[in-house]
Amino acid sequence: MASYSVLHGSVALITLQNPPVNALSAAVRAGITDAVQRTLKDPQVTSVVICGQNGRFCGGADIREFGGSMSGPPLVPMINAIEAMDKPVVAAIEGVALGGGLELALGCHYRIAHRQALVGLPEVTLGLLPAAGGSQRLPRLIGLPAALDLITTGKHILASEALKLGIVDQVTDGNALNMAVEFARRIVGKPLDPRRISTLPCPSPPDVDFLLDRVLAQVRKRARGALAPVACVGALRAAVFLPFAQGMEKERELMGALFDSGQARALQYAFFSQRLVSQLENHCCYWARYGLVPRHIAPEEILERCLYALTNEGFNILQDGMAAGPEDIDAIYVFGYGWPRHRGGPMFHAGQVGLARVLEKLEHYQHKHPDVPYLKPSPLLRRLVAAGSPAVQKWREFLNKDRVHSQL
Numbered sequence: 001m002a003s004y005s006v007l008h009g010s011v012a013l014i015t016l017q018n019p020p021v022n023a024l025s026a027a028v029r030a031g032i033t034d035a036v037q038r039t040l041k042d043p044q045v046t047s048v049v050i051c052g053q054n055g056r057f058c059g060g061a062d063i064r065e066f067g068g069s070m071s072g073p074p075l076v077p078m079i080n081a082i083e084a085m086d087k088p089v090v091a092a093i094e095g096v097a098l099g100g101g102l103e104l105a106l107g108c109h110y111r112i113a114h115r116q117a118l119v120g121l122p123e124v125t126l127g128l129l130p131a132a133g134g135s136q137r138l139p140r141l142i143g144l145p146a147a148l149d150l151i152t153t154g155k156h157i158l159a160s161e162a163l164k165l166g167i168v169d170q171v172t173d174g175n176a177l178n179m180a181v182e183f184a185r186r187i188v189g190k191p192l193d194p195r196r197i198s199t200l201p202c203p204s205p206p207d208v209d210f211l212l213d214r215v216l217a218q219v220r221k222r223a224r225g226a227l228a229p230v231a232c233v234g235a236l237r238a239a240v241f242l243p244f245a246q247g248m249e250k251e252r253e254l255m256g257a258l259f260d261s262g263q264a265r266a267l268q269y270a271f272f273s274q275r276l277v278s279q280l281e282n283h284c285c286y287w288a289r290y291g292l293v294p295r296h297i298a299p300e301e302i303l304e305r306c307l308y309a310l311t312n313e314g315f316n317i318l319q320d321g322m323a324a325g326p327e328d329i330d331a332i333y334v335f336g337y338g339w340p341r342h343r344g345g346p347m348f349h350a351g352q353v354g355l356a357r358v359l360e361k362l363e364h365y366q367h368k369h370p371d372v373p374y375l376k377p378s379p380l381l382r383r384l385v386a387a388g389s390p391a392v393q394k395w396r397e398f399l400n401k402d403r404v405h406s407q408l
């Protein structure tokens with residue numbers, strides 16, 4: 001939800017309330033929409049400040065809502081309505097203004113931030129793009145090159161850097177909310193048209209096509225097969241060449257294609273699983289509460305059982321002749337499945353770890369879990385170990401010999 005109060009008899013304060021990061025859930029969007037209506041109707045109110053509860057402006061759209069059907073007022077018309085207000089609206093940014101949170105702030109006429117606050121449009125890291133006007137407003141505010149950098153990387157930057165880029169208007173080491181309220185009182189009566197970012201032209205360099213093509217090539221190389229960074233460049237291209245309303249249409253169309261993609265679902269799953277893992281301690285408390293003694297599982301056991309079973313299956317695939325050599329399996333994993341390039345691929349990595357060690361580990365886990373077929377060491381792995389664990393480049397010799405024998 002969002003609370004509404006009036007300070008000094010004239011400054012409406014809208015406070016986002018959805019701990020811990022004041023994500024823009026349906027209830028928060030409804031609260032903001034109601035509060036905006038109240039400020040419009042109240043003749044005493046001459047300016048508005050939007051802030052977040054507990055020193056955090058807003059962590060963006062509520063990612064937990066993405067899985068279900070969306071309810072409540074949509075974000076885009078809500079932000080457009082704020083920008084269109086004829087009373088100045090100031091965002092008081094403390095903690096974070098990320099994703100939809102920054103997009104909300106970009107709909108305000110001014111942005112005042114604490115120096116340590118973090119701002120950014122990290123949607124790309126969730127397989128999305130900033131689709132509440134962020135891809136259209138940010139380049140209009142700070143120019144195409146800087147917007148391309150922020151939106152295609154999704155990085156968070158400090159408010160002090162955001163000030164240099166022109167994203168925020170003032171930073172403070174003190175209380176950003178107090179400063180925003182004082183600022184809101186002072187600017188009453190100043191023209192608001194130049195502060196409505198959607199009405200500004202999008203400043204772009206003369207070699208704009210070259211820049212967009214270069215960034216597109218970069219993002220394709222950096223994140224092979226990832227849809228979101230490419231869509232982000234498409235949305236920014238629209239910001240340069242189309243009027244705001246048509247750019248918003250393009251932003252919506254591109255977001256539609258991303259939203260239901262397996263990639264977006266996978267990245268959002270990864271976001272929550274990363275946080276769940278860090279709550280492992282709490283799971284221990286859960287076990288203790290019910291008087292259970294959990295079996296101690298070291299992180300290495302989980303890693304080794306997954307990794308060595310994968311490698312083992314690679315040896316079986318090689319032996320069956322389904323892949324010509326270990327390089328085929330490694331290339332699939334490095335270029336198709338994001339295996340860290342600096343580890344060469346699962347088969348190369350097995351060679352680095354030592355084939356004898358991989359075999360020993362598989363035997364160990366097979367002994368503990370005899371019902372898991374993937375842990376039964378591949379005959380090819382055994383033969384390679386017996387032959388003194390040759391380098392990965394030599395494995396083909398063993399394979400060819402095997403295959404000739406098996407065809408005789």
Ligand SMILES: CC/C=C/CC(=O)SCCNC(=O)CCNC(=O)[C@H](O)C(C)(C)COP(=O)(O)OP(=O)(O)OC[C@H]1O[C@@H](n2cnc3c(N)ncnc32)[C@H](O)[C@@H]1OP(=O)(O)O
Binds near residue numbers: 021023063132275
């Ligand atoms: C059409 C509209 C499209 C809009 C697009 C978007 O806005 S997409 C969302 C963009 N926002 C983000 O990607 C920010 C994601 N959050 C973070 O990066 C970090 O959480 C943070 C805000 C920098 C805070 O980091 P910190 O380390 O302090 O806390 P945690 O990461 O542990 O998070 C605390 C809990 O809050 C949950 N959470 C965080 N952000 C969101 C969110 N946007 N929606 C829903 N929930 C969020 C997080 O899962 C943690 O919850 P627990 O239950 O405690 O695990």
